[in-house]
Amino acid sequence: MGEIRVGTCSWTDRAFVASGWYPEGHRGAEARLRYYTARFPVVEVDATYYGLPSTRNSALWAERSPAGFRFDVKAFSLLTGHPTRSAALPADLRPALARQRGRTEPDPGLLDEVWARFSGALLPLRGAARLGAVLFQFPPGLAPGGPAEAFLRRCRERTAGWPVAVEFRHPDWWREAHSARTAGLLAELGMAAVAVDMVQTLPVSVPPVAPVTSDRLAVVRFHGRSPAWGTGSKEDRFRHTYTPEELASWAPRIHAMADRAREVHVLFNNCCGDAAARAAESMRRLLDTSAAPAPVD
Secondary structure, three states: OOEEEEEEOOOOOHHHHHOOOOOOOOOOHHHHHHHHHOOOOEEEEOHHHHOOOOHHHHHHHHHOOOOOOEEEEEOOHHHHOOOOOHHHOOHHHHHHHHHOOOOOOOOHHHHHHHHHHHHHHOHHHHHOOOEEEEEEEEOOOOOOOHHHHHHHHHHHHHOOOOOEEEEEOOHHHHOOOOHHHHHHHHHHHOOEEEEEEOOOOOOOOOOOOOOOOOOOEEEEEEOOOOOOOOOOOHHHHHOOOOOHHHHHOOHHHHHHHHOOOOEEEEEEOOOOOOHHHHHHHHHHHHHHHOOOOOOOO
């Protein structure tokens, strides 16, 4: 059976830091990371979606974490097809972004440079064997079809040899009509599918399936079950306290994923106060004591 690693989607979220989960004396950047890594074996870096990472930060993260720890790093917004603010780019790249306003595709030269800086900044993590995956969270507008598949192939060409995980926000990718093709495409590209837990009562709800498309890695991200998904503030969208029953419903699927992948990363994104950390702690205890797995969806 593969190793199951449970953690949270950020260790620096403002509400998380302010919640009191970090004790006195562990509020600085280095102390927070060392405290977190002593309690969880994996974390997601979400700040890299909002702005390009730096080589210096990657080196510090590697230095301040124990051997074997994993950082799953979210791909920068421009690389996943999301709208990107000019302020999110380094100053020397902002004029190129301004010139492409109104275009449907980013300027190739700008894209080349952003890819080079993004991947270059992660080299310290990769060199220290701390990089768990580069997480591509694609926007809701990326629906199944030829153009989207071509986009995925281009992303894979850019990340050849890197561990990659893919989360689709358009629900059709994992609905019955497309799920087999989606799994086959990701397996062909060597990309790990991301299973999603979220509220299931909305038109945009992603089905809670748990495919394994890579023998190297499988990922589950728990977004909470707020009915305010897609509306309101960040706190409204992600405010949810997982019940023991909700967590237990995933335990057999996670165990089954671990039968088919060397690592399974289970990450909590219900980032309101310390809810993600508490859910992660509960899930880890549950997985240690839960029964044999059921078949994967």
